[in-house]
Amino acid sequence: MEQVTFTAAFFGGQGSLDINVGTSNISLTPQNPTTTLSLAEGTTVFIVSGFAPSSDHGSIRFDITGDVSPTYSATYPQGQIAPYPVMLFVMPELSIAGGTPLTTVMSIINKKTLNQFVKGLKLHLESQLLQPVVKTKKSSKTK
Amino acid sequence: MKKFFLLCFCLLVACGSAFAQSDSIMKAAIVKGEEKKSMNRQQILTTGFQALGKNLTSDDKGLELRTSFFSLLFQDSLKKFRSNNYLKHSALRNINFIIGGGIDKSSKINAFSVGLSYNLLNLRDPSEVSLDNKLKGDKDYQARSRKLEAALAKVSNNYKDQQIKFLEGKLTAFAKASTKLKDTAGLWEKVTKLLPDGLVDKIWKDPKILVMYKAFADAVGSHSIDRAFDITKYLDKDQETVFFKFAGFLTSNFFADQMGEAIRTFSVEASKPKGNLKNTNKNLRDADYNAFISELNKEIADPQLNIKTAAEVYRKQQEDYDEQIRKIIQRPLLTLGYVYKYNSFGVFHQHIPSLAFLQGLSGGAKKPWELTLTLSDTIGTNLKDNRGGLGRQVGNIELGLNKVLFKGSDDVSLLEMKLSAEENLVLLGRFTDEKKDQFFCGLTFQGRFSSKSPWLKFAMKYNKDAKFLGFLDITLNLEKAK
Numbered sequence: 344m345e346q347v348t349f350t351a352a353f354f355g356g357q358g359s360l361d362i363n364v365g366t367s368n369i370s371l372t373p374q375n376p377t378t379t380l381s382l383a384e385g386t387t388v389f390i391v392s393g394f395a396p397s398s399d400h401g402s403i404r405f406d407i408t409g410d411v412s413p414t415y416s417a418t419y420p421q422g423q424i425a426p427y428p429v430m431l432f433v434m435p436e437l438s439i440a441g442g443t444p445l446t447t448v449m450s451i452i453n454k455k456t457l458n459q460f461v462k463g464l465k466l467h468l469e470s471q472l473l474q475p476v477v478k479t480k481k482s483s484k485t486k
Numbered sequence: 487m488k489k490f491f492l493l494c495f496c497l498l499v500a501c502g503s504a505f506a507q508s509d510s511i512m513k514a515a516i517v518k519g520e521e522k523k524s525m526n527r528q529q530i531l532t533t534g535f536q537a538l539g540k541n542l543t544s545d546d547k548g549l550e551l552r553t554s555f556f557s558l559l560f561q562d563s564l565k566k567f568r569s570n571n572y573l574k575h576s577a578l579r580n581i582n583f584i585i586g587g588g589i590d591k592s593s594k595i596n597a598f599s600v601g602l603s604y605n606l607l608n609l610r611d612p613s614e615v616s617l618d619n620k621l622k623g624d625k626d627y628q629a630r631s632r633k634l635e636a637a638l639a640k641v642s643n644n645y646k647d648q649q650i651k652f653l654e655g656k657l658t659a660f661a662k663a664s665t666k667l668k669d670t671a672g673l674w675e676k677v678t679k680l681l682p683d684g685l686v687d688k689i690w691k692d693p694k695i696l697v698m699y700k701a702f703a704d705a706v707g708s709h710s711i712d713r714a715f716d717i718t719k720y721l722d723k724d725q726e727t728v729f730f731k732f733a734g735f736l737t738s739n740f741f742a743d744q745m746g747e748a749i750r751t752f753s754v755e756a757s758k759p760k761g762n763l764k765n766t767n768k769n770l771r772d773a774d775y776n777a778f779i780s781e782l783n784k785e786i787a788d789p790q791l792n793i794k795t796a797a798e799v800y801r802k803q804q805e806d807y808d809e810q811i812r813k814i815i816q817r818p819l820l821t822l823g824y825v826y827k828y829n830s831f832g833v834f835h836q837h838i839p840s841l842a843f844l845q846g847l848s849g850g851a852k853k854p855w856e857l858t859l860t861l862s863d864t865i866g867t868n869l870k871d872n873r874g875g876l877g878r879q880v881g882n883i884e885l886g887l888n889k890v891l892f893k894g895s896d897d898v899s900l901l902e903m904k905l906s907a908e909e910n911l912v913l914l915g916r917f918t919d920e921k922k923d924q925f926f927c928g929l930t931f932q933g934r935f936s937s938k939s940p941w942l943k944f945a946m947k948y949n950k951d952a953k954f955l956g957f958l959d960i961t962l963n964l965e966k967a968k
Contacts, residue, residue, distance in 0.1 A: 353569035356613025363635055373569035386650060386734040386742065388642040390635050397811055398613030399533045400567045412694055413739055417750075423617075423807040425753035425800050426635050428642035430742030432735050437697050 344381040345410035345433050351376050355400030355421065360393035371405075379409065382433045392426035395419040410436055531582060531605050531821055533557070538586075539960040548597070550586035554579055572613065580605035584825060601825030601838070609817040620810050627806045629791055634799050637785035638749070645778055646734075646742050653733035656680055661706045661729065673703060681740045682769040688739075695739060702732040744770045745778060752779065756800035759895065763797055808897065809850035816846025816854055837865045853893060858886040858904070866915065878915030884908040886928070894937060901933040908947070924949055 351360045351371040360371040364387065369378045371393075395403045401421030408414050411431040533554050540548035556578040559566055566572070572579075581604050588597030608614070621627050660676050677699065678686055689695050705728040748767045755761030765775035782796045793799055820843050827836040840862035848854035866878040886906035890899045906928035912920060932943040943959040 352564075354564075354567040355572050356569055356611075357573070357616045358569065359616065359618040363639065365639075373573075384731075386646045386738050388639055388646065390638050390642075392631070392635065394617040394807075396569060396572075396613050397615070397617055397814075398572075398611065400572060401613065402567075412735060413692070413743060423757070423804060425757055425803060426631070426638055427746065427750040427753045428638050429746050430642060430646050430738055432738035434731070434735065437694060 345384060345435055346379055347382050347407065347411050347431075347433060348377065348379045348409040350406045350408070352404040353396060354402045354404075356396035356398040358394050358396040358401065358403060360391065360403055360405060360424065363390040363392075364388075382410075384433055384435065387431055387433050389429040389431065390426055391417075391424065391429055393419075393424045395421050395424060397421055407431060410434055531580070531603070531819065533579060541957050542960060543956065543958045545591035547589045548586055549589070550584060550599075552582055552584050555581045555583060558583070576608060576611070576614070579611070580608055582821075582823075584823075588829070596830045597827060599825050599827040601823060603821045603823030603840075603842075605819060605821050607818050607820040610815050610819050612811055612814045615814055617807065617810060621806065624806060626791070627803065630793065630799050630803060633786055633788060633791060633793065634796065634803075637782055637796070641778060641781045641785055642742075642745075642749075644781065645745060645774075646737055649737045649741050650730070650733045653680065653736050654729055657702065657729045657733055658726075661725070673706060674699070677702075677736075680736070682744070684769045685740050685744075692739075695735075698732060698735050702728060705729070741770075741774075745774065748775055749778070752797075753800055756797035757804035759801075761797075812850040812852070812854070816849065816856075819844040835867045837867075839863055839865075852897075853890040856888040858884070858888055858906075860884045860886075879913040881911040881913055882908065883911075884928075886930075892933075896937060898937040900936070901931070904928070904930040904932070906930065921951070924951070926955075 349362055349369060349371060353373040353376065357373065362369050362371070364380065364382065367380060369380065371378065389407070391405070393403070395401050398421060403419045403424070405417045405419065406415065407429065411433055413431065415429055415431060531554075532552050533556070535553040535557055536551070538550040538552065540550060556575055559575070559578065561571075581602060584599070584601045584603065586597075586599040587595050588599075590596040657677070660673055678689070681689075689699075705725050744767055748765060748770050751766060752763060755763055763779075765772050767775070779796065783794075786796050786799060787794055820841070823838075823840045823842070825838045825840070827838060828834060829836065840860065842861075843857075843859040845857045846854050847857055860883070862882045864878075864880045864882070866880075884906055885908075886904050888902055888904040890902050892899075892901040894900050906926075908926040908928060910924045910926070912922050916922065926947045926949045928945060928947045930943060930945040932941055934941045940960050943957075945957045945959070947955040947957075949955070
């Protein structure tokens with residue numbers, strides 16, 4: 344089972360945000376703005392609905408983080424949040440370089456290093472997976 | 487008078503700074519809230535920052551700036567508007583600070599005023615009300631909610647299952663072709679061609695996608711495992727499981743997320759009277775979107791609940807919600823105020839305590855009637871004769887009926903009419919030939935071209951002695967979303 348965290352930041356008064364996941368229902372409020380659920384791996388449907396505080400300054404910022412891909416963020420202006428689906432892939436944390444979690448690596452490296460990492464990975468994939476036919480031709484010519 | 491300008495400047499800077507901290511979405515929400523109120527309500531208590539030009543066609547013009555104390559709080563907007571902090575400062579939101587000045591016919595400043603007003607009945611503030619609990623008592627609303635959520639869950643699950651099955655089939659076919667060639671030549675290109683064109687660049691922004699692809703490619707091909715990308719959790723599984731998971735991963739990251747956002751847009755548009763229900767997402771095929779909506783409509787149709795389409799349910803839910811809000815903002819409002827006014831002529835110092843009462847008369851009606859009752863007592867002292875005591879006292883009572891005549895498509899009031907009866911009573915310090923009491927009948931029209939434009943107010947008053955009198959005011963809400 345993987346850990347998925349639901350966080351709602353409420354602005355401008357009373358409000359609520361409900362998330363329906365299969366048989367589980369959670370309700371986030373200004374007094375209880377975050378909850379973590381253990382969910383099975385795979386593509387999961389979340390039905391989101393609720394009420395952003397109905398005042399002049401009302402809004403909600405909602406995030407789904409943890410073992411999901413992609414992570415989800417939404418901002419709702421004041422008023423009713425009509426039900427709609429959010430479909431995310433619940434998955435175990437990926438690790439690289441001998442077991443370091445990928446998200447940990449991404450959180451501690453700066454943008455420049457991240458770009459270098461992606462560039463390196465792209466080159467790696469291209470060299471191993473994209474161009475093997477070309478490589479074979481080149482090597483046969485050499486021979 | 488220099489102090490007056492200094493105070494106006496400070497007030498403008500303070501309000502400007504407070505709003506400069508807000509992010510654009512929250513700012514838009516704040517402005518929207520103020521725009522939706524009737525002008526009648528905004529004149530008595532504002533939650534934003536308001537400028538009012540008074541009697542613009544007469545020789546005795548005035549300027550008034552009004553704001554709530556909460557708007558003047560110097561706090562980071564994320565902290566300031568956070569619900570717990572916002573609810574804690576309820577009193578500050580209910581106090582208005584007023585500052586004003588008068589200009590005579592030769593454009594010289596001849597008066598200065600400063601004051602406060604406080605909302606004694608905090609019943610109209612929807613921020614204090616949990617709408618969730620309110621609507622839970624409505625059986626029809628709840629039944630439609632359950633139906634809608636169940637239908638959305640079923641259709642969404644069907645959609646993602648079909649999408650995963652389709653992608654899994656494609657990935658398996660690619661793998662079989664690759665196995666025949668004994669390498670993964672062209673595999674990458676084949677996979678990327680499955681994805682929506684507009685989202686292919688997303689691959690290079692999320693290392694997770696690349697790592698997942700690597701797991702898939704390693705399961706397909708005969709490459710040795712590269713320990714730099716340790717994905718043993720996936721490689722331990724059989725090939726079919728890896729394909730299924732990669733198909734699920736691609737579905738969530740490239741298809742289902744787009745469908746989810748498209749349905750969110752649909753839900754918002756369907757809640758409006760004339761919303762655009764067509765697919766506006768370029769990364770989602772119209773055929774997929776239309777099939778989803780069609781299946782949703784079939785799933786939700788219920789003769790018992792009198793439901794035919796999903797759009798109809800969204801609209802009904804929104805109407806119920808709007809009605810609840812209208813009921814709340816029709817509740818009574820009672821403010822107690824005090825204004826000190828300095829005049830450079832006549833009665834120099836004036837102290838004006840006042841009470842204003844507002845009560846909606848139409849429940850949750852879209853274009854409500856409102857009852858207004860204001861009482862004020864202008865107590866003047868004259869510095870010239872150095873008495874210090876009461877020089878003149880004038881009481882005023884006004885009873886009015888305000889009606890919203892026209893609303894815009896975004897449910898904001900655009901035209902209002904007010905009928906009023908007013909009595910002025912000179913209790914002390916009558917001028918020569920001045921009557922002790924004067925009665926006026928009034929008719930006021932106030933309107934604006936859109937929710938973004940200033941309010942124009944034209945008031946006509948009739949008195950049997952003073953004939954017709956006309957006044958033109960202009961009110962501008964200074965917060966604008968950028």
